[in-house]
Amino acid sequence: MTKKIQIQAPKGVSEYAPPRSRAFEWIRESLIRPAKLAGYQLIELPVFEDTELFSRGVGESTDVVSKEMYTFEDRGGRSITLRPEGTAGVMRAVIEHGLDRAALPVKIWYSGAFFRAERPQAGRYRQFYQVGIEAIGVNDDALDAEVIAIADAGFKSIGLKAYRLELTSLGDAQSRAAHKVDLVKFIETLDLDEATEARAHINPLRLFDDKREEVKSSMANAPLLLDYLSDASKASFENVQKHLRSLGVAFVINPRMVRGLDYYTGTTFEFVHENLGAQSGIGGGGRYDGLMSQLGGQDLSGIGFGLGVDRALLAAEAEGIDFSHLQGTDVFIIPLGELAMETALAIAGTLRAGEISVDIAFGDRALKGAMKMADKSGSRFVIVLGESEIDSQSVELKEMSTGNSLSVTLATLRDHLVSVLKK
RNA sequence: GUGGGCGUAGCUCAGCUGGUAGAGCACUCGGUUGUGGUCCGAGAUGUCGCGGGUUCGAGCCCCGUCGCUCACCCCA
Incomplete structure (x- = not known):
């Protein structure tokens, strides 16, 4: 094993x-x-x-x-x-x-x-x-x-x-050269540990970036490049x-x-x-x-x-910036049954072609569970698609935040959503 | 390279002076027939990082090890 x-x-x-x-x-x-x-x-x-x-x-x-x-x-x-x-x-x-x-x-x-x-x-x-x-x-x-x-x-x-x-x-270049002469002279007067000394040798400017208090305070009076421009x-x-x-x-x-x-x-x-x-x-x-x-x-x-x-x-x-607007699709479709799934896939394709994002409840789950999924996904609208909707060729477009719904025919669904989502 | 902290369910963590594990969130199902957010009920989940030691017995003690994390250095 x-x-x-x-x-x-x-x-x-x-x-x-x-x-x-x-x-x-x-x-x-x-x-x-x-x-x-x-x-x-x-x-x-x-x-x-x-x-x-x-x-x-x-x-x-x-x-x-x-x-x-x-x-x-x-x-x-x-x-x-x-x-x-x-x-x-x-x-x-x-x-x-x-x-x-x-x-x-x-x-x-x-x-x-x-x-x-x-x-x-x-x-x-x-x-x-x-x-x-x-x-x-x-x-x-x-x-x-x-x-x-x-x-x-x-x-x-x-x-x-x-x-x-x-x-x-x-x-x-000449500003930097002039400053460097004085800076090096200044640093030589400081009592620094070996590693810091070595760093100063490679690039004396780096000492300005040290976070240690003792180094900070000893650099307090160091000559500044800005004064040498x-x-x-x-x-x-x-x-x-x-x-x-x-x-x-x-x-x-x-x-x-x-x-x-x-x-x-x-x-x-x-x-x-x-x-x-x-x-x-x-x-x-x-x-x-x-x-x-x-x-x-x-x-x-x-x-x-x-x-x-x-x-x-x-x-x-x-800063606590809110990202909640980034989640969810525009529409969440819940198909009830096999025929409905077929229709749902077709509707999703049509809507997506119009730049409307669509998610579908896959996996044959109960309506209540699917509604919960829709809710958690953060999608803006939900459509329940069952036999009656397919028969009548129209759906209830429900807005999750308000709970209100509006009856829209499948033929006009895409145009309707495009205009609603535009603003 | 140097120093501090921490490693327990998917996530955040609790676990008293050692007696073989718990909460919240999340998840699944349900509270009668096709509508979420609240509420209630039920359920699933862990080799307590790993290895050794002490002990009748270790998540809790000791040693080692791996990992994560924060800080120095440095940088986005």
Whole structure:
């Protein structure tokens, strides 16, 4: 006798089964809809790429690349990595297909699963979902602002309120270089443990992101990059803010914000939710000047964002957003007997062809049980279909929320429902 | 990689100082003939994560192990 071992999902993956999957699907759609309405076009990419794409694109010095990638060798001996983020892959595809040789900017959206080999915790998964956009080839402050506004519109459309948009600028190369000199000087005066010291050495900016109180307080007086911006960078950053204000997008400046990926330059931003756990970032992005040329393409700038679908769902749940409108079909048909089932199937087909969703009570259950099913399904209307209805070719269309019903002939049922459901 | 918490019916959990298991929700059927949401009745469901130890006896104690979870690091 072999012992049965229950197979479980791999550690740390996020999966969504009904009924929660309804909310997930709706949120994913809602988050990306503003981008579609703004002229962004879909790109479907592989979930795995040549490992070098990420080490070169995202940056060898990032934690994401150095210790969080799912990397393996394929049968041809190539080093393959499950994508940990979206931007590098989009850049690769844009270069590979020459999309950047058309009119600029190239405006792309994507949606899919990403992978990081981290220790899971609330809101942090090994497989997680993001939607994102990239606008490549135009350096325009108005575009920066619009990209941010699109992300904000996505969050607003699902009803989120308890979040803030944090904004900063990493400036141009010379601004960053000047700041780095002083920052390193400052950090050298601190008494840090070895691991933190090492991190500071790789990227001193990362110390701003440390959550430990002692590190936070010792960084309180650290020089801020925003104070080192060149005149041009400063003007550009102010311009982005001006556009955001006129768009009515609320934001706060966070000069201590740090992004985890190395390619960011200029405008960077993060959406932070207020009642999630430690993993409170629900989306973020920024401008990246050198990424494309780094990957062997033209020297074009780009800006984009990634929004966490899993976290947006958690945030929506934390805010108590109501998903009940997502459940149930428009119509639930209860056939009584075999002939009625045949008719029910035919009616369902006709209605569905008119974009009306229809469920049927299968399995020959008692009327009372079927009514309970209809009730629990959340369907808006129910139709009981028996001999008398078939004889008369008309049904009682009962609205579950009110209990009222209306007699409608089968011939006019579809048109009637289309007009009722339209509003 | 480091630290804390937890693993009991499908779900949420209770189980007192050790005496071989319970509630609520959900589910099925019923409360007379073709109409749900409330109410009432009946029913099904667990190798108490796994392995070892202590004990006459362990869901409760000890050791190990696996898993989940939260936090650090980092990030969506």
